Amino acid sequence: MKKVSVVTINFNQDKITEELLVSIAETNTYPELEVIVVDNGSTVNPVPLWTTKFPDVKFIRSETNEGFSGGNNIGIAQATGDYYFLVNNDTEFTPGLVQKLVEILDTHPQVGIISPKLVYDFDRSIIQYVGFTLVDYYTCRNRAVGKGEKDLGQYDNLLGQTGYCHGGAMMVKKETCEKAGLMADNFFIYYEEVDWGERINKSGYQAWVRGDATIYHKESMTVGKKSAFKEYFMNRNRILFIRRNAPAFKALVFYVYFVLLVVPRNIINYTKEKKYNFISILFRALWWNVANSKDSTKLGFTVNKVS
Incomplete structure (x- = not known):
């Protein structure tokens, strides 16, 4: 057994x-x-x-x-x-x-x-x-x-x-x-x-x-349904996943899609919800992927609130 x-x-x-x-x-x-x-x-x-x-x-x-x-x-x-x-x-x-x-x-x-x-x-x-x-x-x-x-x-x-x-x-x-x-x-x-x-x-x-x-x-018991932490890592890691796994051409298409469609849509939603601080968090998530290799262990966010 x-x-x-x-x-x-x-x-x-x-x-x-x-x-x-x-x-x-x-x-x-x-x-x-x-x-x-x-x-x-x-x-x-x-x-x-x-x-x-x-x-x-x-x-x-x-x-x-x-x-x-x-x-x-x-x-x-x-x-x-x-x-x-x-x-x-x-x-x-x-x-x-x-x-x-x-x-x-x-x-x-x-x-x-x-x-x-x-x-x-x-x-x-x-x-x-x-x-x-x-x-x-x-x-x-x-x-x-x-x-x-x-x-x-x-x-x-x-x-x-x-x-x-x-x-x-x-x-x-x-x-x-x-x-x-x-x-x-x-x-x-x-x-x-x-x-x-x-x-x-x-x-x-x-x-x-x-x-x-x-x-x-009991979903979201730890991070809550929507938080700055969650927004940062969901966006940061979505890009990181593509960097680590997608073929070059498909990755390029994704980057264009993300910058031209996802980023403006998210900014509009953050503004409607009056979560203005999420806008800078979104750009921090983007910048992390520009400034760090796909294997970097730098998190780019304070992690003392979430498991």
Whole structure:
């Protein structure tokens, strides 16, 4: 039986993380499971208290906030499983979740990574994800299959290849990480799992989704629905993704599209919403990509507020 390492990241969301740990304890029946929590430089270190409260969980304290990609990489470095189940701390498990994903990785050698169906926690009848289309390099856009649909069981029989797995919950083989590498730390947050998915796809593995495996997701518990931080990294990393993955001609088309269409549209929207400070943040995101190499580890933004 393969061992599974669940890895999650906490940053100033102790209650939310504890709810996840309780849900794992209450629903999981898979025997070969270790749970790892990386505290990503929270203002108050929760690890001493948690060590007593959750004695079966492995806690790792990072004194600095390393973001989603860096935090997961810290957890993976200390994981002992054959499979790594990377989950957001604002998720909750359902019965049979781990077994259903393990079953596919065990029996399909071509599958390197798999996600369950993600359902919004605020209304557990609404689907967030049952797959992604591939990114269109011309626009750096893709689509989440099923997003916003009522869950009427229409995807319960869905099992197969998808463009990418969802960063909120993805189980990956150790051998996949050894061949494709880990997530690029310089994304920090947003687009890192899609960039990783591109490398996993190109390394010869497939990404799959299983529709009858479900996890509940309290989306945007950490960054909020719209923030300066989110606007910066969404724009910065959208460009960075294209720089790292798109062929030269498609990248050139994207740059023209972004400068002539996306930037003016965003400025108009920021003005309508009276979020005038977002305009300078947008240009900071653009400038970062002009001034830094695609592998630069400089973030260009203060990161003490978000995991």
